[in-house]
Every structure is written in C-alpha cells, then in structure tokens.
Amino acid sequence: MRNSEPVSGKHSNISTPQITVLDTGGQYTHLIARRVRDLGVYADVQPSETPASELRARKGVIISGGPGSVFEAGCPDIDPDLVTSGVPLLGICYGHQLLARHLGGKVERGTRGEYGPAHLTVTEQDPLWNGVSESQIWMSHFDTVAAVPPGFRVTASSGVSGVAAMSDPARRLFGIQFHPEVVHTRAGRRILENFVFGICGAERDWNISQRIPALEEEIRRIARDRNVFFFVSGGVDSTVAYTLCLRALGPERVYGIYVDTGLMRKNETAFVRSVFAELGATHFLVDEAEAEFLHALEGLTDPEAKRLAIGEQFVRVQERILASEHFLDGHWILGQGTIYPDTIESGGTAKSDLIKTHHNRVAGIQALIESGRIIEPLTSFYKDEVREIGRELGVPAPFLARHPFPGPGLAIRCLCSRSRAAVVASSEGALLPVRSVGVQGDVRSYRQVLALNRAPDREGIESIAPTLTNERSDINRVIALCGSKEPLEAFSVFAATVTKQRLEVLREADGIVREFCLETGFENQVWQFPVVLLPLGVAGASESVVLRPISSVDGMTADVVLMAEAHLTELTKRLLNVPDIAAVFYDLTHKPPGTIEWE
Numbered sequence: 001m002r003n004s005e006p007v008s009g010k011h012s013n014i015s016t017p018q019i020t021v022l023d024t025g026g027q028y029t030h031l032i033a034r035r036v037r038d039l040g041v042y043a044d045v046q047p048s049e050t051p052a053s054e055l056r057a058r059k060g061v062i063i064s065g066g067p068g069s070v071f072e073a074g075c076p077d078i079d080p081d082l083v084t085s086g087v088p089l090l091g092i093c094y095g096h097q098l099l100a101r102h103l104g105g106k107v108e109r110g111t112r113g114e115y116g117p118a119h120l121t122v123t124e125q126d127p128l129w130n131g132v133s134e135s136q137i138w139m140s141h142f143d144t145v146a147a148v149p150p151g152f153r154v155t156a157s158s159g160v161s162g163v164a165a166m167s168d169p170a171r172r173l174f175g176i177q178f179h180p181e182v183v184h185t186r187a188g189r190r191i192l193e194n195f196v197f198g199i200c201g202a203e204r205d206w207n208i209s210q211r212i213p214a215l216e217e218e219i220r221r222i223a224r225d226r227n228v229f230f231f232v233s234g235g236v237d238s239t240v241a242y243t244l245c246l247r248a249l250g251p252e253r254v255y256g257i258y259v260d261t262g263l264m265r266k267n268e269t270a271f272v273r274s275v276f277a278e279l280g281a282t283h284f285l286v287d288e289a290e291a292e293f294l295h296a297l298e299g300l301t302d303p304e305a306k307r308l309a310i311g312e313q314f315v316r317v318q319e320r321i322l323a324s325e326h327f328l329d330g331h332w333i334l335g336q337g338t339i340y341p342d343t344i345e346s347g348g349t350a351k352s353d354l355i356k357t358h359h360n361r362v363a364g365i366q367a368l369i370e371s372g373r374i375i376e377p378l379t380s381f382y383k384d385e386v387r388e389i390g391r392e393l394g395v396p397a398p399f400l401a402r403h404p405f406p407g408p409g410l411a412i413r414c415l416c417s418r419s420r421a422a423v424v425a426s427s428e429g430a431l432l433p434v435r436s437v438g439v440q441g442d443v444r445s446y447r448q449v450l451a452l453n454r455a456p457d458r459e460g461i462e463s464i465a466p467t468l469t470n471e472r473s474d475i476n477r478v479i480a481l482c483g484s485k486e487p488l489e490a491f492s493v494f495a496a497t498v499t500k501q502r503l504e505v506l507r508e509a510d511g512i513v514r515e516f517c518l519e520t521g522f523e524n525q526v527w528q529f530p531v532v533l534l535p536l537g538v539a540g541a542s543e544s545v546v547l548r549p550i551s552s553v554d555g556m557t558a559d560v561v562l563m564a565e566a567h568l569t570e571l572t573k574r575l576l577n578v579p580d581i582a583a584v585f586y587d588l589t590h591k592p593p594g595t596i597e598w599e
C-alpha cells in the first residue's frame, strides 16, 4: 500500500464508507464495491483479514469471491469475530463458503469447476429476495457449501451442486454461491439493493460532481507553492487527474510529459497533443522513446517477458526524464492518475498490476512518494466515476468515450514466435502453433488457438467455440476464417519478434479497422476492439490479422460481438489489400475462457 498523501478518503471531508467489501483476492471484488456505489452508497474495499473492531461502524460488510479454497493452507480468511459482531454480512461465492465454515456449516471440495450461467429459483423468501423469485445467475466456483450452519436455511436452488443461497435473517447473515455483481446475473442489482438498503439500512451519500470543489481545494492544500508534473499516457485517468490539477492550480504550474513508446496506435501522439491543447495546457512535452522500446523488445517472444521488458523500459525513461528536467528539486511534486482499484494490491487484473507496479517503483518516483511529494487526486474513484469527473471538468466527450487501451500498447497485440512451424490440420479446421492467454475461474492459461475453416456466425460463437474450449484441454481460443489469400493448409507460423516493420503492419490494420468502425457506427456497438497480428501466412504475405470486437461492462468478462456479414466482407477486403496480410480471422471466444487481449 502506498504512503503518499492521497486526495481522498480520510484526508478530506469525504464521508466514511457505509459498506465495506472484504477482498479475498477475487477478480470481481472491485466490481462489487462499484455496484454498491452505483446505488449511490459509498463503499470501499479492505483486506479480508481486517479486524472486526475496525468494521463495527459499517452498515454492512460483503465478503467477496476469490480464487482460494478453504481447504488450502494460508487461504484468505476473515476475522472470526466478524460473524458474531452484529454487522450484517453477505458472503459471495468463496465468501459464502467462508461464512458457512466459520458458522459451523460444511464446505466440500469440488470435483470439477462450475463456470458460466445457471438458473436460480428462490425456494424460501427472505429480505435478500425482495422482488426476486428467479433469475439467470453467473457461477464461477469449485468448492461448494454442502450443509448450512445451525440457524440457517437454504433459500434457493440453482440446479447445480451445493447450497446456492442460505440465510439467517434474524442475525442478518446471508450467503450466496453465485455472483450478483456481474451483469449476467439478471437480478443482481436488485439483490444488492435489498442487502444495502433493506437489510443494512444504508443511505444514499455518494455523488461525484458535488465532490469536485473539495478535490480542487485538497490539491491546493497539498501542492502549496510547488508545481505539479505528470507522466500522461493519453488515457482517461492521467488526463482527468491532470485536468483537476490544471483547474486547481492554473496552467503555469502544471506540466504534462507524454512518452511516445512507438507502441501506440496510428496518429495517437498528435491526437493527445490536440486534446491537451484544448484543455488549456501550456506545458505539454513529448518524449520520443520509440528506439529505446524497440531495443528493449529485441529477441523477445514470451508474453510475460515482453510485458516485463516494457515495464522496465518505462522505468528507465521516467528516470532519465526526472534527472534531465531537474524535477527532483524542491519546487516539484509528481501527479499521478492512480485510481481506486490500483491502490489495492490484489485488485485489478494481474497483468495491469504488473505494469503499474513497475511505474510506481521507479527509484526517483519512490523518493518523491517517501518525501510526500506526490499528488493522486483520483484514488477514491472508479473508472466510470473518473469519466464523470472528466465530463464535469470539460474534458472532450470523444476522448472520455475512447475504448480502453492497454499500457504496453500494440506490443501485446503483436504476437511472436521463436521458430517456424506448420499449422496442423484437424477435423474442425487447423490447430495453430500460436499460443494466447486465457482465464478460467481466476486462473490464467496459455494455450493454442484453433482456427475454424468457416466464417464467423452465431452458431460458432454460442455453440461451437464454447464446446471446443470446454472439451479440449490444448486450446483456450477459437477463431473463424473471414478470408485469405491462400488456403489455410498452406500457412506456417514464422519466427518473429516485435519489430518496427511488424508494428507498422499492425498499426495500418488497426487504423483500417478503426476507420471502418467509425464509418459504420460499429465503434459504438463494442466496448473494445483489439486487432491482433499473428506471424502466420505464406512467404511474401507472412502476417494474419485477428479481429476481436467485444462488449463488456468493465473488462472482467466479455462477450464477442458479431459484425454484420456485409460489413465484415468489406472490412476483410480492405485488410487483405495490405500486401503483408495473408488472412483475416474473427475471434469467437468469450471471456472467460479467452482474455480480451491475446497476451
């Protein structure tokens, strides 16, 4: 945890949370707190072992789901006093199992995981089910509750193993095996509302726009007579944090430095420059670092090695800038766009943590943090709340509506291969000698890709791809062929790394896709649309492009979005006009089991 002085929480006149979510390490922990805030109630996230004495003032506590098993030594636990503290509790998934175990129920080790949709039927009414009699629900678990604790009743069934829901309404203790926080659980919002308002008696106290004057005041208090500089990324968080400081301190006192890694999308630097000009920034500097990043990536093919190299290169560039601009003298403090999920070590996705950790570990930045010379105005807020602040501050709407873009940039969409290998024909199509990252439960996988010799359609997305990824342990992703210059059987994967030339091909393809999506309005139908480059093809046209349009609420789960057939035909034609591109594919894999990014 950081020891900076955040412009948030206990340091300002922002009220204390009414609901606390205890983090057992699950990927949905923050989503629960966000859902509660969406209801207008201030919620925070704390470590699962937080002493019950620190939670007594809360109106309610939610224990999150997580990847652990109560049968593993050292698994995340809660303070045993919490279950008798009188604070209303809702255990979700692993939290449900923890509650059962602490209260004398029985948890059983699962024989196989249950992931995905199921149907909930309420069998016994209680305050959690107010207005709910049945619902589609989302399951992601391994262990189950086999017997409820004394005093509890089973209150719902789900057709899958174990207790789907249990409660002891008199003690205000509730446990549910499914995830009410994900959108796939249709009655999820209602269930959380029932807990937060009906059971805990929380009041609405969370309003973003009303908090802005206090945030600006706090920035002035922390900055005193010192100037603030930011490493801006062109992303929403750092831009909104920068704009808050700009409004609070004026343009003469706020500097923005943008590192051009060479791993950005087409025209990105010019676009970011224009946005900062529009915001009224007078001190905006671009640091050209493409050559350094390409050098750092030389020879690398493994996804984690690439991510690490990029993170470390960021560190070196930041240190160079800190030294050269004399920012370490007493007149400067560092501004950062850290948002709430970044402040909790186990939160967020492991991959994004990796990169952010590296940024925060720069020795020069560490020195600034240790001497309290850092300002992080957004540490209390989630992404959608940051957008709302941005809107209030006049950050241009198209900028705030931008699709998320990963820190390591196009490098993690430019797949590499150590050696040349032929594709292997299979009954369904071709098994590609290319591996990509996936996720099941909370566990990451790194497996091969199966290419179907058929065009993308509903059946492929909803039936063929899920069946294949469930049945075959060698793959985690299925793609469909939209068009190619040669038959798939003639393709090979070539030895390849991230090079300037390959990035140019990817940038070109990504630019074609983006332009097409703006033209057709498809841009607004998707949450994100990564374009991935594979070193797959024939001599003379040795690259393939995979289209990965998805819808999502927060990037934690994602559904494939199918493009209209006529549009896809046209887009494929445009992409195949690029000389290096041999084929165009469409990713049919939802998340889970595939991740949004391929690496």
Ligand code: XMP
Pocket: 349, 351, 352, 355, 404, 405, 406, 407, 408, 528, 555, 556, 591, 594, 595, 596, 597, 598, 599
């Ligand atoms: P995955 O691939 O894990 O991605 O399904 C979920 C979301 O996170 C983004 N992403 C990143 N964002 N730094 C970031 O700032 C990263 O290293 C990173 N990796 C993935 C991804 O684009 C998607 O929106």
